[in-house]
Amino acid sequence: MTEKVALVWPEIWLFITTCIVMVVGLSPDERVRKLCSWICGVGLVVAIGTAASGPVLGDPQASGLFPSLTPYAKALIGIVGLMLLPLLAGTVDRDLDAAIRAGKAKFDAIRTNRAEFYAFFLFSLTGLMLCASADDLIWLFLALELTSLPTYIMVTISTRGTRSQEAGVKYFFLGALGAAIFLYGFALLYGASGSTDLVEIAGAFRTQAANGGLNPIAIAGLAVSIIGLCFKIAAVPMHMYAADVYQGAASGVSAMLAFVPKAAGFLAIMMICGTVGWGHGGSDSALPTPIYILLWVVAAATMFTGNVLAIRQTSVKRMLAYSSIAHSGYMLVGIIAGPGTGDGTFWDNGLAAVLFYLLTYGVTNVGTFAVLASIQRVNPDGTTQEADEIDDIRGLHRTRPHLAGAMLLCVLSLLGLPPLLGFFGKVGLFTAAISAGEIPLVIVLGLNSAIAAFYYLRILRAAYLEAPDEDGPETRPAGIQPRVVAALLSAGSVVALLAIAQPLIANSVGAAQYVAPREGVAESASPIPDTVTSVETGLAPVEISRADD
């Protein structure tokens, strides 16, 4: 038990911070309430610090299928969370604050919901971190739901319009449907293996595979679980909600939705696939054939659907939603490629590529939404709303060059243009898929990267080459400086993180070490096998020594 507590210290810190935020948020003093976001920041920094010093492969506490996953995954979650924080500033209570400043209203402790908003944000991140440290199906399910449930509410309260309420309702019902599906899958997995512990399930599957093949119920359980988790990552056929929800929610919340549930979904899919392992198929280096085909079709369909539908959008948020779908498709390629059979470098480890891609996507994605969140459109009736249409960023280069510059860097990074951060994310997926022999999938990936250029460059064309629309609705800065900071921070990271790309990649390789369990694991014996002892990253050697039992 104490070992498990040692694993979840970051989550514990975040939970404590959440409680503090909730209590402080009830203060009758307006100024005290405004401390909420700062407390969030402090909590996240502490969580990142604790996570970074977490156990790695070889430590006595490290166990499970991905024994050294947690430090990297939780630090990554904390860092992206820290970048999302300034972007979320001013999302709720803004109108009331403005009215109070203008003297039209008085501070009303009941009407403000800043505390809830930040608390839900931290709850969601806590759930996400718990996903990373999950070693049991029940834990995993609860963590996934802890990640998602607060976001339903955040979407709903993110703006005062009815569109966000509509989005919230859609998101909640479809999310519940998705959860039901993967919960059913989890139940089948339990039925096929007799255990909810991931390592024990893996052992049971290994035994079945060695003695005449996997139980069909196991395959069905895997398939249903994965298809249910597709909701979290917004992959075909569970992608429909994304565009409507992203558009309905405030930009900050959309940015969060593009990262947080997606990261949870990919961590869960990695673990579910890990139970059966990549030692099947004709070459003994792939997932079981039905699962392989399932993921292959989902990946290809997701890439094409996301990119093709993004082309025609006039709403930048919808465009980014579809592009987010496409990015999930890219990352599924890494899952299909698996941990690789080579010496475990970044170039043939698809899981490492996925983990690194999550980082690059998370960091870059914040910037694009932050630019939108920093601009307001003034409607003819005098009300304002967040920029959304592509016309709103027309000529941005002339009116607000720093925002246009941030957009430029982020969009080019999403496009995967060398030498920006996004390029290194994508290159890992390509090389892992090539070394796994997935040439058709690589071609699909390449084709889709080209199609993506179509709409990404459209954003840049509007921002840089076109003149501001004189007749259209007027745009003006939203006046929330933290959002501009978030945009610049994100754009800066796209370049600055290149300087430490090598250690980041080395860490993602270390985190992605998959430990295939031995046959027929009995009871809860030490799951750490003798097989993996040292790993070459290809960039910087990471020595991983096996602990003595």
Place this chain on the structure above:
Amino acid sequence: MTGITGTILETVLTTAFAVADPAAEAAGHAGAHGGGHGATSGGALMALIPLLPLFGAVLVGVFACFNEKSKLPAYATVGLLAVAFVLTLITYLGWNGHDPIQVRLWDWIGLEWGSGGVGQTLDAGFAFYFDGLSLLWMLFVTGLATLIGLYASEYMEHDAGLGYCRFFGAFNLFVFSMSCLVMGDNLLMLFLGWEGVGLCSYLLIGYYYKKKAAVDAGMKAFVVNRIGDLGLLIGTLLTFTTFGSLEFTELFATIGHGSTASGAPLDATWQVWAIPLLLMMGAFGKSAQLFFYVWLPDAMEGPTPVSALIHAATMVTAGVYLVARMMPLFVADTQLIALSVVTWGGAITAFWAATIAMAQYDIKRIMGYSTISQLGYMFFGLGVLATTGGVFHVFTHAFFKATLFLSCGAVMHGFAGQLDLRKLSGLWKVPGFKIVVIAMLIGCLNLAGFPFTAGYFSKDMILAEAWVTSDSTIWGSSWAGWLMLLTAGLTAYYTFRVFFRVFVGPVEYHPGDDLHDHADDAHGEDHAHDAGQHGDHHADHFHPHAPKWAINLVLVALAGGSVLAAGLYFVGDHHGWAGDMVHASSAHFDPAHIGDHSAAVAGVGDAVAGGESHAGDAHAGDTHAAHGTILGLDPHKYMYYISAIVGFVGIGVAFVLHFAGRTEAATSRADSLARAMEPVHTWAERKWYVDEFYHFIIVTPLKVISHLFHWFDKLVIDGIVELFGGVPKASSESLSPATQTGVLHDYALRMVAGVAVVLVVVAIVLY
């Protein structure tokens, strides 16, 4: 933090030392090559000659940044160029008179491939090579650039500000490039300078970039030059593959051995005639000779100081320099094929351009055609082995043609851009133009070859040699000589046609179209209207803008230089000062042994190595008995009389047709003569329709091809690209309405359907 600072400091220091090293090396090289002739001290000064104008260009750029409105850029330019001239003079005075001086500033290109043997090492230093030839060139390049810079300070004053900075920036850059061209010690340095002067020429011709004619002229000059440059480039590459080096000293030594780098006898190779012909192509392009000359008349669209410096005195003589510099290669061919082509190319160009000049009315264009014609003389001189004469003519021509151009420029400056000789007359009597007219007269006398002028002596040296060199050595050299003699008469005619019509005779003038550039702006409309009429009443409105001190000073200096240049014919040991200079350079060879390969190249080898005094020289003065005659007379003695008579006839005809009895500016007795020979006159006036012909055989087909390619690109290539872009776009358009209903139960239904499909697929795969 300290660590980072330390690293930066270290980097800076390392860079500083890396820069310092070549300097030390340069000193070492200078010492090694210069031997005990004081080259080391001179070397540092020599290196400054091109660097000063380069610094000037940067400095003027800085002025431009500060939007300097005064004449500071001009005076800074003139000051720096004057220092460069003085440095050249010091180098010349300190030179021992026969050994070349070499200075290596830094290693520029050092390549090695394969085994790194002969032909597999390319070592081109940023290095300078000074012998008689480059010194002679540098003396007049820096000298004239200084004077013309001073002239331009006044001439360009109406553009003070950014335009002024642009002008002097390019002016400085030109002098830098020209110095690299002339002083470079290998063909790559020469090529660098060659392209540099081409660029500056383009920039300065198109100086008035709002004027379409000027922009077109700049483009034409650049494009035509590119074609010639291709020849030079291929020639340079062939030189490298044949001789394994581009450095002059090594190159001439290899040629001196009469073999290629691989040891094959030179005579048996095709390169021995191909390389000179290719180099000649480059030279003809830059120097506006046959087939390539069309760009030079149009280049007169540039400001007049540019025409004087670049398109008359210096840049266009780069081709002559190239041929003179590479003379060892030209005479290495025992057949002398390339030199025969140079001879006839020069002769035909000289005659052709002179006929066009006779029928033009724009005085600056006449001078432009005259330049082409005179450059033809220089090539002809080189071709008939009168190297000294050719080089001397470059020198004298630089002075008197600059004088002529600047005088025309003073007229243009004073009469609001008027250049038509039918609209100007009797400037001698216009107040303030006396100096201009006298300078013009001196220039005209030189150009016409009036006895005892510098032009007379230099032209004689060339003409005489046409008969001295036998027809069997250079194919048909005496026939080309007759053509040149005729051209000399035509030259005298068209030169004095300008002088008699514009500078003397009844006073009459009509201002040009550039009135708005001048102070009396408000009356511009009136003048433009009046300009169409005749009569002296213009003097009431229009006041000619007499040149001020700078223009007058420069004209006096240049006219004086033109006169004094004649004296150079009488000094020195080898037929004048120019002879001495040529004698101590690679242009020197022993004519007695032309056709006898080994001895000829031995002479070259000696000259390059700074050899001892030689019996023969380019003028072949010591071997009277052996050479050919003109109608049985000794050309060396009788050419003085023959050419003088020809010149007098030309001037006389001009006097009768354009001065005697002329009462107004627009007409003269020549008009009836022109009518009598109508088709010829019109054809000559329209420049023999060469531009139209080129347009028809080169530009039109290219345009047709470019349209074809354009449509191919648009239909086929773009079509393929559009297909790739169109398929996703079309599918997006057909899919999105169906998929984005926004209705909750639609979405839920599809999710469930998706799950069902997936499960069915999995089940099928399983069983």
